[in-house]
Amino acid sequence: MITREDVRRVGWLSRIELEDSELDEYSRKMGLVLEYFGVLDEVGGDVDPTYHVLEIDNVFRDDVAGEMLSQGDALLNAREKRDGYFKSARIV
Amino acid sequence: MAYENRDRVKIGLEIHVQLNRLKTKIFCGCTTNYHGDPPNTHVCPVCLGLPGALPVVNRRAVEYAIRVGLALNCGINEHTQFYRKNYYYPDLPRGFQITQYDYPIAQQGHVTIEGEDGEHMVRINRAHMEEDPGRLVHEGTIDRSKYTLVDYNRSGIPLLEIVTEPDLRSPKEARRFLDKLRNILEYLGVSDLDLEGSVRVDANVSIMDGNRTEVKNISSYKGAEKALLYEIVRQKNLIRRGKTVTQETRHFDEAREITVSIRTKEEAHDYRYFPEPDLVPLRVRDWVAKVKEELPELPDARKERFMTEYGVKAEHAKTLTGQLKLAQKKQ
Amino acid sequence: MSIDRVRELVDSVGIEEVLHRCSERIEENKLNTFITTDFEGALTRARKRDGNGGGRLQGVPVGVKDNISTRGIQTTCGSRILTGYVPPYDACVVERLKAEGAVIIGKTNMDEFAMGTSTETSYYGSVRNPWGRERVPGGSSGGSSAAVAGGEVPIALGSDTGGSVRCPASFCGVVGLKPTYGGVSRYGLISYANSLEQIGPIATSVGDVALLFDAIGGYDRRDSTSAEHEFDTSSALDSDVGVEGMRIGVPDEYFGEGTSGAVRDSVWNAIHTFEDLGATYEIVSMPHTRYALAAYYVIAMSEASSNLARFDGLRYGYRVEEGDWHTSFSRTRREGFGEEVKRRILLGTYALSAGYHDKYYLKALKVRTLVKRDFETAFKSCDLLLAPTMPYPAFKLGEKIDDPLSLYLSDVNTVPINLAGVPAISLPCGFEDDLPIGLQLIGNFFCEPTILRAAHCFEQSTDFHKRKPGDV
Numbered sequence: 001m002i003t004r005e006d007v008r009r010v011g012w013l014s015r016i017e018l019e020d021s022e023l024d025e026y027s028r029k030m031g032l033v034l035e036y037f038g039v040l041d042e043v044g045g046d047v048d049p050t051y052h053v054l055e056i057d058n059v060f061r062d063d064v065a066g067e068m069l070s071q072g073d074a075l076l077n078a079r080e081k082r083d084g085y086f087k088s089a090r091i092v
Numbered sequence: 093m094a095y096e097n098r099d100r101v102k103i104g105l106e107i108h109v110q111l112n113r114l115k116t117k118i119f120c121g122c123t124t125n126y127h128g129d130p131p132n133t134h135v136c137p138v139c140l141g142l143p144g145a146l147p148v149v150n151r152r153a154v155e156y157a158i159r160v161g162l163a164l165n166c167g168i169n170e171h172t173q174f175y176r177k178n179y180y181y182p183d184l185p186r187g188f189q190i191t192q193y194d195y196p197i198a199q200q201g202h203v204t205i206e207g208e209d210g211e212h213m214v215r216i217n218r219a220h221m222e223e224d225p226g227r228l229v230h231e232g233t234i235d236r237s238k239y240t241l242v243d244y245n246r247s248g249i250p251l252l253e254i255v256t257e258p259d260l261r262s263p264k265e266a267r268r269f270l271d272k273l274r275n276i277l278e279y280l281g282v283s284d285l286d287l288e289g290s291v292r293v294d295a296n297v298s299i300m301d302g303n304r305t306e307v308k309n310i311s312s313y314k315g316a317e318k319a320l321l322y323e324i325v326r327q328k329n330l331i332r333r334g335k336t337v338t339q340e341t342r343h344f345d346e347a348r349e350i351t352v353s354i355r356t357k358e359e360a361h362d363y364r365y366f367p368e369p370d371l372v373p374l375r376v377r378d379w380v381a382k383v384k385e386e387l388p389e390l391p392d393a394r395k396e397r398f399m400t401e402y403g404v405k406a407e408h409a410k411t412l413t414g415q416l417k418l419a420q421k422k423q
Numbered sequence: 424m425s426i427d428r429v430r431e432l433v434d435s436v437g438i439e440e441v442l443h444r445c446s447e448r449i450e451e452n453k454l455n456t457f458i459t460t461d462f463e464g465a466l467t468r469a470r471k472r473d474g475n476g477g478g479r480l481q482g483v484p485v486g487v488k489d490n491i492s493t494r495g496i497q498t499t500c501g502s503r504i505l506t507g508y509v510p511p512y513d514a515c516v517v518e519r520l521k522a523e524g525a526v527i528i529g530k531t532n533m534d535e536f537a538m539g540t541s542t543e544t545s546y547y548g549s550v551r552n553p554w555g556r557e558r559v560p561g562g563s564s565g566g567s568s569a570a571v572a573g574g575e576v577p578i579a580l581g582s583d584t585g586g587s588v589r590c591p592a593s594f595c596g597v598v599g600l601k602p603t604y605g606g607v608s609r610y611g612l613i614s615y616a617n618s619l620e621q622i623g624p625i626a627t628s629v630g631d632v633a634l635l636f637d638a639i640g641g642y643d644r645r646d647s648t649s650a651e652h653e654f655d656t657s658s659a660l661d662s663d664v665g666v667e668g669m670r671i672g673v674p675d676e677y678f679g680e681g682t683s684g685a686v687r688d689s690v691w692n693a694i695h696t697f698e699d700l701g702a703t704y705e706i707v708s709m710p711h712t713r714y715a716l717a718a719y720y721v722i723a724m725s726e727a728s729s730n731l732a733r734f735d736g737l738r739y740g741y742r743v744e745e746g747d748w749h750t751s752f753s754r755t756r757r758e759g760f761g762e763e764v765k766r767r768i769l770l771g772t773y774a775l776s777a778g779y780h781d782k783y784y785l786k787a788l789k790v791r792t793l794v795k796r797d798f799e800t801a802f803k804s805c806d807l808l809l810a811p812t813m814p815y816p817a818f819k820l821g822e823k824i825d826d827p828l829s830l831y832l833s834d835v836n837t838v839p840i841n842l843a844g845v846p847a848i849s850l851p852c853g854f855e856d857d858l859p860i861g862l863q864l865i866g867n868f869f870c871e872p873t874i875l876r877a878a879h880c881f882e883q884s885t886d887f888h889k890r891k892p893g894d895v
């Protein structure tokens with residue numbers, strides 16, 4: 001139902017590294033869940049989807065300055081930082 | 093005399109404009125005047141993407157977007173909402189960008205420019221609101237750098253992405269369109285386009301009805317014409333040598349004034365758009381009339397008026413109204 | 424232990440002694456209910472406020488689920504990926520607790536990112552049930568419920584995405600409320616599935632749950648989905664009002680195949696108790712219940728796959744340094760997330776991806792509309808709905824953890840409520856082999872006062888809440 005290749009592709013899309021040796025187990029367990037989701041196909045009739053249960057709209061804030069974090073607090077939880085920047089691995 | 097457009101050049105532009113006349117970011121209260129300030133000093137839990145922090149829409153950002161939409165002769169969607177565009181980059185603190193997808197704020201407009209053969213209408217496909225990502229600093233060039241530094245001061249700056257139809261027939265027309273747009277935005281008072289990074293342009297380019305390329309990273313109005321000139325010549329040369337143009341994304345290298353192919357590891361994008369569950373729909377029907385009423389006189393209308401009221405000649409009126417400051421002086 | 428009793432203790436023996444007793448109790452119980460405790464900080468904060476205390480929770484120790492941001496106290500979400508993460512801000516509910524004088528003593532254990540029904544997916548180890556140490560406490564707010572049941576704290580906060588307050592309340596024999604969607608601010612709650620979840624109070628009595636709900640609930644401008652609704656729970660506990668004439672609906676579909684005999688009997692006894700108190704009941708049908716579970720999991724996983732994209736190791740949390748950014752990112756998440764979380768992210772990504780979006784995600788949202796309509800129909804003729812919270816009492820540790828689907832199926836009676844967005848409370852209504860059974864009362868939108876009143880009346884006329892767990 002969901003192939004090893006599907007799992008590999010979804011793993012990449014999710015940025016979760018998966019070993020080749022894990023793919024079978026993932027596809028088996030995910031397959032069982034997806035098979036169960038198949039029950040949704042039984043539901044017919046076209047209705048509108050419900051994204052929000054409450055009908056709230058037009059919620060705004062005014063264009064007024066709020067509290068900002070100090071640079072120290074912003075960087076407090078970063079493992080790697082430099083000169084006030086977050087430090088990331090190279091992009092490519 | 094009608095313009096021939098012998099090479100059947102078709103250019104469409106996607107222009108990202110910062111609505112930086114706003115005091116605060118689009119989804120949080122951080123101030124937008126970060127230019128020249130130390131990195132990561134205009135940030136809060138929301139624009140840093142800290143777990144649990146939630147966005148709330150800046151009312152004026154929506155008002156500004158409506159202003160621009162109206163000025164570009166667009167229809168304003170009564171019902172509009174935000175979506176998540178899921179992709180990963182270190183400048184994107186949540187692993188998705190809050191943007192618009194279906195139901196953008198503005199759709200189906202047009203702008204008239206001085207074209208190759210007189211007045212030329214450029215259709216606007218849409219204009220939508222989104223948040224700017226942070227800023228990356230590479231040590232040396234992007235492909236040589238050992239690491240990347242990230243500053244989120246820019247994260248969450250309100251952006252408007254304006255998308256044209258491929259109605260531009262030459263780099264010169266593209267430049268004129270951009271000049272016109274700049275003029276309109278300044279009249280509207282929504283953006284200070286002199287600030288660094290306030291405008292970014294991507295261009296879709298094709299010739300002879302061939303494949304189109306997307307040229308990214310054009311960071312100035314002047315750069316646009318150069319990038320387009322280069323790209324058109326490149327495509328012409330390919331065709332002349334009997335090759336076909338590959339449909340691809342290319343990067344404009346501003347220093348070398350060329351476009352280069354970028355192959356990203358992320359093969360096919362799959363953005364998995366879905367409505368942002370932390371934000372509710374916007375219904376702007378009652379707003380539009382009010383914003384329309386308060387819209388300042390735009391360059392075209394003012395040009396018209398200068399010509400009729402003051403008897404200024406067309407050429408002169410264009411120069412006068414082409415720059416906001418001159419136009420104000422004349423008033 | 425009740426809020427009133429603790430406040431008396433604070434007055435008589437002092438806050439330091441009260442906190443000391445909490446800490447001792449946690450140590451003796453060894454239930455693994457807390458991921459982080461901060462008694463030193465708690466005492467400092469309590470002392471600072473000494474003297475100006477007019478709050479309704481003045482000096483009352485509280486456990487806060489570890490997916491709720493607490494300024495200065497590590498907040499892990501039960502995950503390795505947030506090890507060492509110390510939020511620089513307080514969640515809205517934490518601000519409100521503090522304003523009422525409550526003393527946060529620590530962060531309670533939970534299923535990783537609230538994804539579970541047993542608190543076994545926590546990176547910090549499973550929580551044990553005070554009613555039977557080899558049993559799960561339920562999940563995902565297992566730490567909060569077990570801590571309250573075990574007498575470690577009188578009150579605690581949980582979060583409920585698909586039953587995560589009500590399930591552990593049921594399994595641990597305490598009271599837990601899932602408020603109306605929008606009733607309590609989510610600002611500072613680390614999102615699992617934004618459109619479904621609410622923070623909810625857990626305590627040993629309906630009265631304490633009502634008080635805690637009152638303290639944390641209400642509009643917050645920082646949460647765009649927060650409702651501008653003023654709850655009035657004050658009359659809810661007024662014993663003069665009662666349940667006379669109240670119309671109770673009993674949804675047939677909530678007594679499915681897997682429901683244990685004892686659960687069925689206890690819940691029917693509860694129905695008769697309500698009858699004795701002057702309420703009437705009718706069997707109602709909620710035909711889309713059988714699709715609710717699948718719809719719930721599709722929506723929850725889809726939202727989760729996007730919510731959890733931010734955990735890349737760059738700004739906070741666990742990080743693996745390996746090659747370029749995308750590689751570091753992927754490996755950080757490989758090591759930082761547990762199996763169940765990874766599986767849900769993968770499934771959610773799949774359900775949103777090109778070609779499957781309409782089949783899974785959009786379809787689930789349409790089914791949600793139908794489930795919601797079932798509730799709307801039922802509430803036309805009923806004031807509240809009554810059903811078992813869980814189909815069975817607490818199962819054994821390890822019993823279901825290797826079979827995700829069977830674990831998901833445990834949530835069959837709790838998830839429809841989250842899909843519809845209505846409020847529900849779980850409270851003790853019986854025992855099976857000395858393990859508590861939970862009764863679920865479900866109200867219409869913003870009808871917390873109704874279900875609290877009914878729950879309170881039931882509690883007043885029964886003794887189930889008085890029995891104390893044997894294994895602590």
Ligand SMILES: [Zn+2]
Nearest residue numbers: 120122136139
């Ligand atoms: Zn901010």
